[in-house]
Amino acid sequence: MxxxxxxxxxxxxxxxxxxxxxxxxxxxxxxxxxxxxxxxxxxxxxxxxxxxxxxxxxxxxxxxxxxxxxxxxxxxxxxxxxxxxxxxxxxxxxxxxxxxxxxxxxxxxxxxxxxxxxxxxxxxxxxxxxxxxxxxxxxxxxxxxxxxxxxxxxxxxxxxxxxxxxxxxxxxxxxxxxxxxxxxxxxxxxxxxxxxxxxxxxxxxxxxxxxxxxDHGKLISYGIPRSIVDLYISRICIQSHTGEKAVALMDTKDTLNNHSNISTGEIEFDSIRILDSSKTVITHVHSDDEIIISFSFRSERLIEDPIFGILIRNRYGVSIFGTNTYLLHQKNNPLLPGKMYQVSYQFKVPLQPDDYLITVAIDNKGKAINSFDEYLLRLNDIATLKVVRNEKQPLYEGVTNLNPTINVEAITNGVS
Amino acid sequence: MDGSGAIVNFSLIVELAKRDFIERYSGSALGFMWSFIYPLINILIYMVIFGTLMGARLPGMTSVWGYGVYLIAGLVPWTAFVNTVQRSSTVYLDKKNIITKIHVDLPTLPLFIVLSESITFFVTLGIFLGILLVTGFSFSPYLALVPVVYIIQQLFAYALGFFLGMLVVFLRDLKEVVTIGMQIWFWFTPIVYVFSILPVVAQQVLIWNPALAFISAYHDMFVFQRMPSFFYLSLVTGISVLLVLFDYFLFRKLEKDIRDFI
Known part of the structure; x- marks a missing residue:
């Protein structure tokens, strides 16, 4: 002690x-x-x-x-x-x-x-x-x-x-x-x-x-590691933000008590949904099935070069997969002031049955991995992705299903 | 936690002293033997050069070996004294790699130097006594008091070294001053010369030299074969105790800064 x-x-x-x-x-x-x-x-x-x-x-x-x-x-x-x-x-x-x-x-x-x-x-x-x-x-x-x-x-x-x-x-x-x-x-x-x-x-x-x-000798926060780490990352984003309007930690009341979300207030978040490939809302997904994660928002100003990111983490906060349109070399149209938009991420979920958490972010003008001119919005663990076992898939160990094929054949010329 | 600290620290002092002693000759073929060879050669040189070749005699003494014995009897403890003071004065910088990584009790740290120098001293002393035995020197019973005088001397050395050690952390130049100071001090102490040959004025000044108390005590025991003056020795002991107390007081005030600066 x-x-x-x-x-x-x-x-x-x-x-x-x-x-x-x-x-x-x-x-x-x-x-x-x-x-x-x-x-x-x-x-x-x-x-x-x-x-x-x-x-x-x-x-x-x-x-x-x-x-x-x-x-x-x-x-x-x-x-x-x-x-x-x-x-x-x-x-x-x-x-x-x-x-x-x-x-x-x-x-x-x-x-x-x-x-x-x-x-x-x-x-x-x-x-x-x-x-x-x-x-x-x-x-x-x-x-x-x-x-x-x-x-x-x-x-x-x-x-x-x-x-x-x-x-x-x-x-x-x-x-x-x-x-x-x-x-x-x-x-x-x-x-x-x-x-x-x-x-x-x-x-x-x-x-x-x-x-x-x-931070600068002061204890900023004490808590479970994942939320402290989120807060740390958010604070770094706040520091490196160069936009005209400052990015700040969001009021916890608006964000399901997650104290590490950041926003400049220029993007008004509307809702997030998890859908299956036929676009119906689902409560859980079978391992290896395809899903769509879709969220909608309103832009309050012109965003010249918007970048949309997604991050999937396990219950300990360890990243399982994350990317964004900048890393995918996908150029998006500018966002216009006052308009509503919907962003959909579609992908397969070859994950071990468990609960995963979805983080989404919108940034402006990418510079490098996780580095942007403006950090407009980051919503940590905004939705839970519940993955259940897919009876059609074999059992496996580890985080992800790599879908192997395993071949065994006798070597005819083999010397023993 | 604090209770066991003292015991653990004692074993640290012993371990550091041992290492300090071994390190000097580690990697060499003869190793530990060198710590016998050096003093042996030195003592022989002094005895032969001053006794037989130069024919230096002590006033009022006829023995060929008289001056050599006088010189060595003063020089050997002086060397222990100087080394202890000088090395203690830089101990916090020398052991920086340990102090900045592990909590070490700083006031007791110089004790490993006291201990390590004592090993050298007693080894040299043993060799000296061996040589005296060979030359047919007559031993006085007062020689039994050598360890007592030595302890008083090292207490003084520790008190002084600890004090300087704290200051050197802040004033790095001081260690050069210490080196020079010890040189001057050496010549202001009757080690190569005899106190009585000095003019009266010089004698009256030198009487205030604390090193005179223990150096002349060694001379008394080895050369003049008489009881050393316990008045001066107890005076030095008193000064040392006061200085140690002052050191601790100063340390309590400065510890935080010392640890920050190292």
Missing amino acids: MKVQGISKRFKLYHSPADRLREILLQKRYHKDFLALDNVSFEVRDGETLGIIGQNGAGKSTLLKILSGIVIPDSGTIHIDGKVTGLLELGTGFNAEMTGLENIYMNGTLIGMSRDEIDRKKQTIIDFSELGEFIHEPIKTYSSGMTMRLAFSIAIHADPKCFLVDEALAVGDAYFQQKCMRKIQDFRASGGSIVFVSHDMNAVMTLCDYAILL
């Missing part, structure tokens, strides 16, 4: 460190203030994983440093029962000239293990790292993957109550990563909590139970 209350951290920016001393001695101000964290509070319960997202300079790293005790906050309290170990300090104090085993002792001591504890655990650590006899070789002979394996192995065996993870776990090959993920799952199952900082939104949505969004 980790309880963080009202953490603030102000960095004083000095021209040179000597100015700090001058300031103390002369009682004169020689610095500029930079507020890295402003009254941030949250809680991470046992076994819970909290994701921290935010743009560069939002205060994520400062927060991690405060949690690990490297930086001291100006105000606020942190309550942690148990040891905190950061995966950001993987391999801290490793010395290339010394053997893996000697480094287990150094790094292990640094992350708070006693000598006895290391004596007891070193064999488990070596076994987990799968370094075998290499453990008696200097680390300089290791590949970077081997070094990371050893470092992770020490960290996970230090028995922390809380892990601080900065960015994705790039530990060794795919096989070892799987092994690490399993170990981390065990750690969570046994009540360990994780604080996870990442720019990988899919990782945050799949790994975390909750997430917080930081």
Whole structure:
């Protein structure tokens, strides 16, 4: 259990460190203030994983440093029962000239293990790292993957109550990563909590139970990862919008309480429907059938180069498929002021039976993937697409049906 | 969490000291042996050059080895002292890679240097005593007090090193000043010369030099075979304790800034 209350951290920016001393001695101000964290509070319960997202300079790293005790906050309290170990300090104090085993002792001591504890655990650590006899070789002979394996192995065996993870776990090959993920799952199952900082939104949505969004040191929102990620993306759109009329978060009352929808108010959304190929409204679709998603709106002004996007996501918020007319190289006619329009997306749904959520967006003038001059409207999870099993289709594993044909034939000239 | 901190930190100090000592010669064939070879050669050189070749004699002493013993008895502890102060003064910058990644208790961190330098000191001392044994030097019972004097000296070195260490974080140039300062201090301490040859004025100034207290204590124990002046030693101990207390007070005020600046 980790309880963080009202953490603030102000960095004083000095021209040179000597100015700090001058300031103390002369009682004169020689610095500029930079507020890295402003009254941030949250809680991470046992076994819970909290994701921290935010743009560069939002205060994520400062927060991690405060949690690990490297930086001291100006105000606020942190309550942690148990040891905190950061995966950001993987391999801290490793010395290339010394053997893996000697480094287990150094790094292990640094992350708070006693000598006895290391004596007891070193064999488990070596076994987990799968370094075998290499453990008696200097680390300089290791590949970077081997070094990371050893470092992770020490960290996970230090028995922390809380892990601080900065960015994705790039530990060794795919096989070892799987092994690490399993170990981390065990750690969570046994009540360990994780604080996870990442720019990988899919990782945050799949790994975390909750997430917080930081912006310029302030905690903007706390909630389930998918809604926090949506809010984050919407805020980025708001920032990169260059249209005359500003794009802003929509009032939650109008949008089924989804707090991350954005609009400039220049597109008036009317309705969205899910239809089958014969254009009748349906409540669910059979896997592999064709559907039409159709929404209507009114344009309040001239939109020169409109782009229509659609995104299908699973219940965790992970994208299954998304595209837009810009990416499809489809040029649309300009939208005229005061006119009603209907946009229909028609496609097959080769998806595993489940509930999927539909997001639609209208933008103006595309520049690149997910980058436009104007973000006119984005409605997150505006409709649910319920996919049920299609009795005509075979069972399969995974997300999508790739419709394979499988051939088996005897090789006549085969040598055995 | 705080209760176990002290114990864990102790093992960290030991681990750092051990590594510090091993690292110096890691990768070399003779490894650890070098830490015996260096002092052995040095001591032999001093003894031979000053004793037999140059024929330097201590005032009022006839022994061939007298001046060599005097020089080494002062130089070996001085080296430990200087190294401890100098290395402690840059410890927070040198160990930046650890401090900025893991929570480390900063006030106790310089202790690994104190410990590591002590290993060097006692190894050298052992070799010195071995050589003295061979030359038929008469040992005084006061030599048993060497560890006590050494502890007082290192307490002073720690107090000073910790103080400088905090300042160097803010004033990086200070470490050069420390190096020069230690050079000057060396010549203001009777290590290569004898206190009594100085003019009275100089003696009256030098009496305020805290290093004089422990350096002359070593001279007393090794060369003059008499009880060291515990008045001066306890004075230095008192100063050290006060300085350590002041250090902690200063540290509590500066810790946040120190961690931000490193």
